[in-house]
Amino acid sequence: MSEKLLDLNNVSIVFGGLRAVSNLNMYINKGELVGLIGPNGAGKTTAFNMITGVYEPTEGEVTFNGQKVNGNPSYKVTQMGMARTFQNIRLFSELSVIDNVKIAFNMHIKYNLAEAVVRTNKYFAQEASVAEKALELLKIFHLEGHAEDLAKNLPYGEQRRLEIARALATEPKLLLLDEPAAGMNPQETKELMHMIQWIREKFNLTILLIEHDMSLVMGVCERIYVLEYGFCIAEGTPEEIKHNKRVIEAYLGGEAS
Amino acid sequence: MDMSSLMQQFVQQMINGISLGSIYALIALGYTMIYGIIKLINFAHGDIYMLGAYIGFLATTYLHVGFLPAIIIAMLGAGLAGIVIERVAYRPMRNAPRIAILITAIGVSFFLEYTTMLVASPQPRTFPAIFAATIYHLGPIVVNSQQILILVSALVLMVALTYIVNKTKAGKAMRAVSFDADAAKLMGINVDKIISLTFALGSALAAAGGVLVGIYYNSIDPLMGMMPGMKAFIAAVLGGIGIIPGAMAGGLILGVVEALVSGFISSTFRDAAAYAILIVILLYKPAGLMGKNIREKV
């Protein structure tokens, strides 16, 4: 019996008069790779935002690793072991590639302000360790050659990889990817698929991903949830979802594919 | 102090406050309209009020015109100044980061103040008496005819503005641009022209305020726009920045509060009271009395 790493219980959120997500029930077991799909405006990113603490749900509970997570600010949620990437890339543009990653290691740093300012040996040791770990991570994502370049100068595909590398630097148990394949061509998407499966192995991750690219979703996800207008309309394996009438209707407006 | 004299003081200060508040409202309208349309806190707006007062001063002193022509000339002149400033200093900064635009606005403000100081001397100038002050006594309450003038003029201008904004095509365009400039452009609205118009209207109102103040206090100086400008801004925030009725309400409220604080507590803390209101509003209801909160999309 696998343990649930993430559990959403009857989660809803209301913005003004709009009910963006209604009574969402979903869970992810440790080690699973789950997809969250649905037409635009279905509430997928809103669900992500509630899971990661950016929004607070109006109703319901989000449990992560046995602990209640909703109501916590997002930095606390990250410190609990959850990391995410964004639909629109949110890199630290004017900082170097390696600094982007180093920052994500901040929560594991053990020296305090005084030690940093005076530059004790502990400071030097920790800085060296962070630099080393950051470089390792960059190497995995084939970005080490750009370490000192400004993040804003990277080509688009590499910026997306950097976002993922940075998220991994927080040493998460659960990784949430928001449309990681956006703007990628089929070749890049294939590489991304391999990378997602590879990092899941290497970093012992559980992954939840939002995606519109069906080849990616069907290719890597073990289970899929489908949202429409804030409601969960289907849940199952890729095969089940592919043939689910309700899902087909939602995407194609009633015409069978 | 007994009850009746307390009431007297209260009513007296209310009257003073409404008069003061009308001026703040006139200036606040410009702040709110400009913020509404390009999301800029026009630091230089208080100095447009000052420019209006000076233009009125020049018109009455050297052209020897009366009240109405003076105020019209001041409004036209300041409107023009507003258009020029927008064109030269703010339009090129449309896509610049917020800090840069704010710094530019602060720069324009100091520039106007100190250039006026250089050209017209830092000493206060006397505004000619073009509207005699008749004192009316309503029992123990004192009302000055100039106060009535201020209130009436402000009302007339505010009604005119409301008409322009709600009933004319240009006003509709202004509202459209303040909602979504890009969509407005796609609808064929000349956004640049509308922004210029907004600056012109806002500046004209502030200038009117300047002339009225010149008449009432008889004296103008290059730095006269600093405190009223700040207070009018606070009034605009109080009412809800970007919301026109809010600026009117905020201005009146602030004027009354200031008069009451001045009359019942002390005049030195008058200014601090305005700042305190600002801090409280920003911390507890930044959208202002009439505003709504907007979330940032993540």
Added chain:
Amino acid sequence: MNSLRKQDLKALGACVVLYAVFQGLMEAEIIDPFWELNIVLICINIILSTSLNMINGYTGQFSIGHAGFLAVGAYVGAIMTVKLDLGFVVALIAGTIAAGFLGFLIGLPTLRLNGDYLAIATLGLGEIIRICILNIDYVGGASGLMGIPRLTTFTIAFWIMVAILFFIKNFKNSAPGRACLAIRENEIAADTMGIDTTKYKVMAFTIGAAFAGTAGVLFSHYFFIAHPASFTFMRSFDILTMVVLGGLGSMTGAVTGAVLLTFISAYLAEFPEWRMIIYSLTMIILMLRRPQGLFGSQELSAKMFHFARLGGKTNE
């Protein structure tokens, strides 16, 4: 010894040389009292600009009430020496802590505002501080606090400035510093990377305020008087101009801005209106043409020269 420590020692060595040169010139009376005054003022202004740079430049928070903290330091320090007869060291510590504490109190509630609103709030708070001082008779009210002994010397000002510069430099290159930069770049992303953004915004604000307080103590103990008129919004704007001219986010820039503008101020001391007109025009033109200022957010470093020599790629 590792290379960073070596670099620090070299920098320290350069400071010693610089100090020796200026001190020597002053003792030999080659530098006259007017310029000596301005050199001390430059040290004070460098502390002000680099401390403001921590808040506005590193953390991206728009604070335009820095003169308020300068005032707190100036007055609290003066109270220690003039009213309570305690020494200069006590004054320095008290002024720094008082300003820092006020920065903390102010920062905690206001730093959740952003952009324009934060700017206005800090402006308002700076003014409130000044108005309060104007109304407190214990510190002289509108006449100011007079009779402050001149305890600040070039030596003291210089070395305190160097200590603060080292502090700020080391801050930037450490985890808390990187957190601040992250907040500037993308606050939401920083939040998501596990950074408690409120904590670091308040930290930068408090430290910046504290150092402004230190500068305040040095200031009032050099000019014999602490007067509310020295701490208006115009003063805050002066300091902001130094930082923006040099480049928001660059310590080298903040130092350069302070030096340049102190000189310009000195030359234009006779013509206060022209000074303000030139300052304001400079800011307007700067924002229109080169908003990143002289150095952008980069530091002048050996790296720059290295790349230039090898004809390597440049960072923009």
